[in-house]
Amino acid sequence: MESEPTAELIRAQLRRLRLAAELTQEDFGKLVHFSGSQISAIELGQRPFDRLFLKRADEVLNSDGLLLGLLRIAELHGQPNWLRPWLDAERAARQLRCYHPTLVPGLLQTEHYARAVIRADDLLSDDEVERRLAVRMERQAILTRPDPPMLVAVIEEATLRRADESFRGIMTQQVSHLLDCVKRGGVLVHVIPADASVHVGHAGPITLARGVEGEWLGHLENHVGGTTIDRDDEIATLLARWEGVRSVALPKGQSEVLMKEVMESWTI
Incomplete structure (x- = not known):
């Protein structure tokens, strides 16, 4: 589940964490079983992300569950x-x-x-x-x-x-x-x-x-x-x-x- 502007924040944090880890989109993609072009599309908002992807990203980037946590907050705030x-x-x-x-x-x-x-x-x-x-x-x-x-x-x-x-x-x-x-x-x-x-x-x-x-x-x-x-x-x-x-x-x-x-x- 993605919702703006939270999805935009998640994508921005993903890119920030990837760059801080000194990983190219291609290198990061290999670690999370995606292609470099797929990572680019996710960061640009052209491709959706899901919980499994964010979980893998948190593990690879050692972000202490930040990305998945942002998604959880969005889900709670997105309640009726x-x-x-x-x-x-x-x-x-x-x-x-x-x-x-x-x-x-x-x-x-x-x-x-x-x-x-x-x-x-x-x-x-x-x-x-x-x-x-x-x-x-x-x-x-x-x-x-x-x-x-x-x-x-x-x-x-x-x-x-x-x-x-x-x-x-x-x-x-x-x-x-x-x-x-x-x-x-x-x-x-x-x-x-x-x-x-x-x-x-x-x-x-x-x-x-x-x-x-x-x-x-x-x-x-x-x-x-x-x-x-x-x-x-x-x-x-x-x-x-x-x-x-x-x-x-x-x-x-x-x-x-x-x-x-x-x-x-x-x-x-």
Whole structure:
């Protein structure tokens, strides 16, 4: 994904780094498996670049991920208007609460699971799938920064068990990742057992963020977009709905035991 003026900045930085490394376009092209004319076309904006090319360029030019980082920033800033307020709230949050009735929350998805979920939309091209995947993975960086928010996620047992033979490997990796996140700290995962009764969360996903001043924001998504919620009465409703969802989930220890049982059931 390229967007002006960020693409122009990336091309300028690419040329600057190449010249600083005292590499001709031909020499640099050989190192990244391109011809000299292709490198010239990329630097002049006559040929598009992709993530793989920028990754190779960063490695060859010892640029510490600069080029790929610029692309990631462009991808985040290129998000639709309805999502930008929530991305800002997510990055600034001190606490996050996530529930989805049918999916693992995006902040806890593995790359393979996320790609499968995004690719389920037949309207998306392969390039768009990879662009959305990159953005989703980049958003997860908030969980590994020096001052991460506390993330509390509620997941349905049925979501964890949704694994036919072709999807079982992905789900095994996904559940293992959830357990690793919990073990690392800063993340709590509570599982709603399959025998739980109908509850308020079945009405749809709930995501909440608490800022540094203690204020709450909510986010609701649907098939065509999403909305960031900030009105006090609506936030009060979402917090009450969250408590309703959380109340039917298992405690932390029992949730971990259940996740391990799910994985073990696939190896029998």
